[in-house]
Amino acid sequence: FEHVTEARARSIGAEGVADQAEAEDQVSAGLRQLLAVVENYPDLKANxxxxxxxxxLIATESKIAYARQFYNDQVMQLNTLIQSFPSSIVARAVSFEERPFFEIDDPVRGPVQVDLS
Structure with missing residues (x-):
C-alpha cells in the first residue's frame, strides 16, 4: 500500500509527459500487486x-485509460497538422513542435483483473 501511495505522490508531482507516464506505470503496477496480495485474504475480500x-479502483482505471486515449488522439491530430502542408509552414513560423504520446509499458497496458467474488 505504501508503494502505491508513494508512486501516486510521484505521479502528481511529475513534470512532462514522459515522467508522468513512468509515474502512472508505477501506480498501476503497485495497484496490481496490491490486488494480487488481497486474493490471499478471504476475509478482506468479503469486507x-x-x-x-x-x-x-476499476472505475478509476477506466477513466485514466479514457483520458490517456483522449490525450493521445489530440496529440496525433496536432502532430499531423504540424507535419501537413500548409499548416506546417505556420507551425515552423511559431515554433510549434510535435508532442510525445502518453505511452505505458506493455506489462501494464492490460486492464486490471479483479475478482469481486
Whole structure:
C-alpha cells in the first residue's frame, strides 16, 4: 500500500509527459500487486468497504485509460497538422513542435483483473 501511495505522490508531482507516464506505470503496477496480495485474504475480500474500494479502483482505471486515449488522439491530430502542408509552414513560423504520446509499458497496458467474488 505504501508503494502505491508513494508512486501516486510521484505521479502528481511529475513534470512532462514522459515522467508522468513512468509515474502512472508505477501506480498501476503497485495497484496490481496490491490486488494480487488481497486474493490471499478471504476475509478482506468479503469486507464491504474493500469491495467498494475495488469497484472504485476499476472505475478509476477506466477513466485514466479514457483520458490517456483522449490525450493521445489530440496529440496525433496536432502532430499531423504540424507535419501537413500548409499548416506546417505556420507551425515552423511559431515554433510549434510535435508532442510525445502518453505511452505505458506493455506489462501494464492490460486492464486490471479483479475478482469481486
Amino acid at each position: 464491504q468497504n474493500f469491495l467498494a474500494l475495488q469497484e472504485e
